[in-house]
Amino acid sequence: MPALTWASDWRITPRITLSEVYSDNPDLVSSSQAKSDWITEITPGISVQRDGGRVKVHADYRMTGLIYASDSSRNDIYHGLDGKAFAELVQDWFYVDATARISQQLREGASTGDTGVVGVGGVGGVGGGVGGGGQVGISGINNTSQVGAYSISPYLKRRLGSFATVEARVTYDDVIASDSQTSDGKTTRYRLSAVSGNLYYPLTWSASYDRSDTNNSDSDDSSDDRAAINARYVLSKDFSLLAQASLEKNDYSGVGEDEEDYKSYGVGVSYTPSRRFSADVFYNDSNADDDDKYISGSVTLNPTLRTSIKASSTQRSYGESYGLNLSHRTRQSTWSLNYQDDLTNSQEQFLNYAGTQYAHNCGGQIIFSNSPVPPAGCFAVPGLNQNINQSQSDETYTSKILSGAVTYTRRRSTFMLSTYLNKRQFQSSGDDEKTYGLQGSWDLKTSPSTTFTLAGGVSKEEYSNGGDGDDLWNLGLVVTHNFDSKVSGNVAFRRQQRSSDQPGESYKENAVAARLNMSF
Template sequence: MSSRPSVFGLRSLKASVFSFGLLGSAVVSTSTAVAADWIFTPFVGIREAYTDNVLSTATNTESDFITTLNAGFTLDGIGNRLNILTSYDGAYDIYANTSDLNGFRHNLLGSANAELVQDHFFIDGQIAYTPEDLSTTGASSAIDRTLSNSQTQVLNYSISPYYLQRFGGTAVGIARYRFSQLRFDETDVGGAVDNPGNETTNEVNLILESGRNFSRTSWSLEAFGVDTVVEDGDDLKRGTFVASGQYSINRNVALLGITGYDEFDGENIDNDDISGAFIGAGVRLTPGPRTDLSLGYGYRYGGGIWNMDFSYIVSSAAILTASYVVDVGTGGQAYTNRDVLDEDGELVNTNFSNSDFVGTTTKYETFDVGIRGTRGLNGYSAGATYEKRDFLTANTNDETVSFFGFYSRELSPKLGLSVDGSWSKIIEPETPGEAETTIRAGAALNYRFGDNFTGSLAYNYYDRNADIAADNIKENVISVSLNKSF
């Protein structure tokens, strides 16, 4: 649930949230906050693609040519008290034979942080507005394009002002309010989609943690309340108090401890089963400057849970990370609690998922492992994810496992090669008999014709193999694209 959880599900102190209109009006009123270096880069592009399954059907497949016109921009604002990173890509797909699929797609990602009162008052925010397939059944494609059904335009945004106070070297206090919303809108093409209900969340968070005077011992006290309203769904209220600490035995070993109380008030669930006191203990190992492992076990949410966080710096240009976390929340909170910036500070889509969107209160168990880095002219990343979801309203569950990989190489100063692929499988479907396996693969040659002018020749493959034959889809796509930025 949380983008960067700590031991036993205690959430990160760093929230990342954004609403451009509200945040923009706030920073404009503070002249020093807008003293930033702005880099605005508009671009235009065109893509010509051939698909052998334009309607994403299991049988009687049809081919078509698709012309995509796109335009957009990236905006970077970097300053002492203001940081903004955003990108927008608007595309219009034109089908040679299947003209009823002609339509627009919008992809907007953004993140911002502003310091309104020096050292004390800040505001964070983020936004993601993207077309998504919220169901693993229905139409899907090897490339981004308009579809005949199942596609939804998802708006996921949040804004979070907070106040920070340092009490000398003894403690640091943070008082934060966070507003987030997840909305599901119809696209302008394709069949009608039964969208989930929109979700609105208000959250108050109070934190007091140890200051610089504590060397061998560190501690944190946190109290937060969450109120999520789901249209035509199950609302969820939550109040939690957490006390956690770390005691360093030596430079390589530290003991971890946590205790607190959860109180859930959700509709159509057994609140007593997941509410109550919790406790846990663990160990943090740092055998060297490149390795950091935290491992713990405790009792929370009505049962025993593990928690793990691991990082290993393979080299100056590569890092290996892994985590295992358990949390409880609504289906929408699984999206709004994700960070739109990755570990490298790059924008990523927070609305994508390998599993169906389920808008009920859910207990999540998630394991992630990944490696990323560069070596000479090569760049690479790979990883795996396992997720188990217990749907507390229906007393059902599902399990999904997925793997991904990416590789790029600079063949010459102007020519580059990239290859990517992913494999995901619903190994335990919520409804028996609806398991499926999905494979995606692609390769591209990218050529730089001149400054800010690039071209690409790409091949993409998609294969969904489901227990229900009508949900099977295979598609091959060949495309050529040109892009010019200014």
């Protein structure tokens, strides 16, 4: 039966996944406490898409039922949702953005969760869910809580002739963590912005103001204000003069004097001799106690049509801040390297899908995104997912993430390798957390409909409160067969292991799974 369509705009695709899993340690506990079990998984799901016109919708919902052979009291149902919508309610004037998400997340302080590798379970498990998002992580699910979030953002946006384009937006966010030590959070965000037109050319400018207020159910409330003004005066085809001013005000538990009220302003120059190179450099002054004067800027390089590099450096209320985006592709390979940092919290990270980078193959090029739902025309490559596996926390923290990936395709084989380094510095307790890892996979297409995937990886978790940290590694093999365009199945084997200096945190698991995916 073909996917349902309405007025040739809406595409609705129902599906179901059936699997049987055997694990000798599904709770991911120490060997002395491990109990094996057979687990039946039934996951119906539905995806809804609409592109074009004044309404766009991309939504994927799945409901996973887990049935335990040895202990029926553990049988439960878990929900998963990834949705985004856009509507233009009044043409060229009034718009609405909306997002919604439900998934399982590690509880605060929890350190054991499904690695999600090679089809046995976990977000992005190989073969999980035809055309949809990630499966529920079966192993270690007792250490997770179901977290849901939604965001609705109505806004006015209007072009005022050649003067400017203005925008006024309000956003309501709600993050609900059931059975969790982490607070629920309700956030209201306000944004005003304006970008100049060509009325005053060669002078161009932009201005913005953002404010957010967060009410937490079980911890201190927080708020922040950010304002920025930028101007550019074009002197010639190659040179421009620059000016900027910015303001940050933060109010959260553990905020320091510099973070509470930070101001900066600067002047600079821009040089763009060709489409292959451009650079902006600023000399700035700020009210920081240390390093009040600093140089910031960005450089963009496009040495070839297949290579792009952009690097930036500035200073924020929490200190030096950097950005990096590098991509390169050849006929047989793709390369990427990215770095970003920010002042954030678990609720914001969850709503923005931070913590895991999902890999998708789009026309032979590997694209990473924050959503497990592949973009239109792409398919998931779960063996390359970068799963930072960070637990929830009520604290505000600085997050610094460096990630890289490379793929190489030759005839019937595709080799993929990804790596990441994530640092979190918690502002209230002063604790530091560092996680880093390496994940790789080899896909061998033995026939047009059959693929063998060998995947594995290692990762390390380190904490400032003492100890040597935790070491994790995983290895798995999956055989996937596409019976037709709507039906696929796989058989997967996996071993994962954790070594920890904390009592009761070390574990080993061996698992095997058979899965059938059908879409309608």
